[in-house]
Amino acid sequence: MIKTIIFIFATALVVWVFVWLADYPGSLSIAWYGGRLELDLTIAFIGTLFFAISIGIFYRLWWTIRRAPKAISKVWKNNRRERGYKALTQGMVAVAAGDSNEAKRQAEKADNYLGDPPLTMLLSAQAAQLNGDEAAATRYFQAMLKRPETAFLGLRGLLMQAERDGDRVAALSYASRANILKPKTPWVLSKLFELEVQQLHWKSAITTLDQSIKANSIKSAEAQNLRAAVLLGCSIESETSGEHAEALRYSKRAQKEKLNYLPAIIQTAQLMNKAGKRRSLNKLIKETWGQNPHPILADLYVSDIEEGDHLLRIKKFEELKELNPDHAESRIALVRSLIDAKIWGPARTHLEKLCTEKPSSRICHLMAELEEGDKQDAEKVRHWLVKATDAPSEATWICSSCGTATFSWAPLCHRCGDLGTLAWGTTENFTSFLEDRVIRKLPKKDPNLELGNI
Numbered sequence: 036m037i038k039t040i041i042f043i044f045a046t047a048l049v050v051w052v053f054v055w056l057a058d059y060p061g062s063l064s065i066a067w068y069g070g071r072l073e074l075d076l077t078i079a080f081i082g083t084l085f086f087a088i089s090i091g092i093f094y095r096l097w098w099t100i101r102r103a104p105k106a107i108s109k110v111w112k113n114n115r116r117e118r119g120y121k122a123l124t125q126g127m128v129a130v131a132a133g134d135s136n137e138a139k140r141q142a143e144k145a146d147n148y149l150g151d152p153p154l155t156m157l158l159s160a161q162a163a164q165l166n167g168d169e170a171a172a173t174r175y176f177q178a179m180l181k182r183p184e185t186a187f188l189g190l191r192g193l194l195m196q197a198e199r200d201g202d203r204v205a206a207l208s209y210a211s212r213a214n215i216l217k218p219k220t221p222w223v224l225s226k227l228f229e230l231e232v233q234q235l236h237w238k239s240a241i242t243t244l245d246q247s248i249k250a251n252s253i254k255s256a257e258a259q260n261l262r263a264a265v266l267l268g269c270s271i272e273s274e275t276s277g278e279h280a281e282a283l284r285y286s287k288r289a290q291k292e293k294l295n296y297l298p299a300i301i302q303t304a305q306l307m308n309k310a311g312k313r314r315s316l317n318k319l320i321k322e323t324w325g326q327n328p329h330p331i332l333a334d335l336y337v338s339d340i341e342e343g344d345h346l347l348r349i350k351k352f353e354e355l356k357e358l359n360p361d362h363a364e365s366r367i368a369l370v371r372s373l374i375d376a377k378i379w380g381p382a383r384t385h386l387e388k389l390c391t392e393k394p395s396s397r398i399c400h401l402m403a404e405l406e407e408g409d410k411q412d413a414e415k416v417r418h419w420l421v422k423a424t425d426a427p428s429e430a431t432w433i434c435s436s437c438g439t440a441t442f443s444w445a446p447l448c449h450r451c452g453d454l455g456t457l458a459w460g461t462t463e464n465f466t467s468f469l470e471d472r473v474i475r476k477l478p479k480k481d482p483n484l485e486l487g488n489i
């Protein structure tokens with residue numbers, strides 16, 4: 036538009052000059068080397084105009100010729116870049132389609148046209164993987180680590196390779212490095228947490244879990260359960276390394292994280308017992324017994340009483356029974372102490388109240404012990420021992436993910452590897468829940484993990 040206005044203005048100016056010269060004719064006299072040249076003013080103006088236009092055209096020609104090599108080179112480079120990106124796109128499509136030969140061909144083409152940019156290296160690595168050349172893929176991923184813009188992608192590739200090879204230590208190292216590069220990336224946080232948990236690095240896992248919560252990559256309800264289990268893992272880790280005070284601090288934190296969390300209460304009670312904190316231990320057990328009675332807590336409640344002091348043990352268990360009179364654990368603890376004290380009558384009264392249609396194996400064994408100690412009735416002893424073999428299962432730790440029962444609690448299920456899924460109960464309690472999981476075909480994780488124990 037501006038160019039058009041300038042052109043119209045210039046044309047109008049030239050026409051105006053011609054009209055003006057026609058109205059006011061004249062001549063131009065030039066003296067040069069003794070001669071004299073007389074020119075009509077209009078011709079002189081046309082000559083000047085022609086000369087100026089010629090200069091302009093020559094300058095433009097010279098400028099074009101001077102810039103030609105650069106322009107040709109630019110066109111050539113653009114052409115190569117276009118072909119390179121086309122090969123790159125086709126290579127990515129071939130990777131997605133699983134066409135290893137085409138992916139390799141296009142990767143080489145893209146590398147040839149584009150040189151060595153980040154995406155070419157990734158495509159080359161993926162093509163190498165598709166062709167089963169893991170060594171070449173590793174080389175590409177390692178090369179990517181040397182460039183800041185591709186280091187993260189390189190770590191991702193190496194992490195996936197290490198996982199595929201079952202090298203969890205290397206995978207954890209790559210995940211940690213990826214987390215340093217991009218600390219708020221959800222998949223990095225979740226993978227790092229998973230690897231730390233699998234390798235029982237509890238103290239690192241709690242840091243990663245807190246990072247995930249901050250980054251909103253984990254739901255708060257789920258985070259609470261995981262946090263409680265991981266804090267107990269930290270407690271076990273500290274206890275194993277002999278740092279009992281720190282272990283106790285962690286187990287108390289786990290208790291606060293999840294209200295009435297039985298594994299945390301038991302761990303705290305055990306640590307208090309080791310540290311000789313009797314008053315705190317008794318208080319904790321009394322507070323727990325009303326809702327969560329457990330045989331380990333019963334044992335800890337009398338752990339400071341000498342073996343032969345049966346009467347004191349009976350007294351303590353009577354105290355506990357008052358806190359939860361109808362629960363079987365209250366009576367079983369009391370019966371155990373009564374049998375040890377050979378006080379047969381009250382022991383029989385309590386046991387008969389526990390003998391339902393199908394008594395548990397523990398009750399059957401106590402009955403057998405009672406019959407032997409009280410009346411030396413071999414027939415009845417045999418009867419109860421036979422009954423014990425067919426008795427319903429006792430309460431134990433059961434995984435809510437896969438239904439595996441285990442005698443001791445651990446942060447991870449030893450069968451499915453799920454975190455924080457072991458809960459106290461009988462198999463019957465879990466049956467309907469587990470059937471529901473099977474019907475919904477929930478995924479299972481890889482087992483083969485070590486456990487910390489309570």
Ligand SMILES: [Zn+2]
Pocket residue numbers: 434435436437438439448449450451452453456
């Ligand atoms: Zn399990």
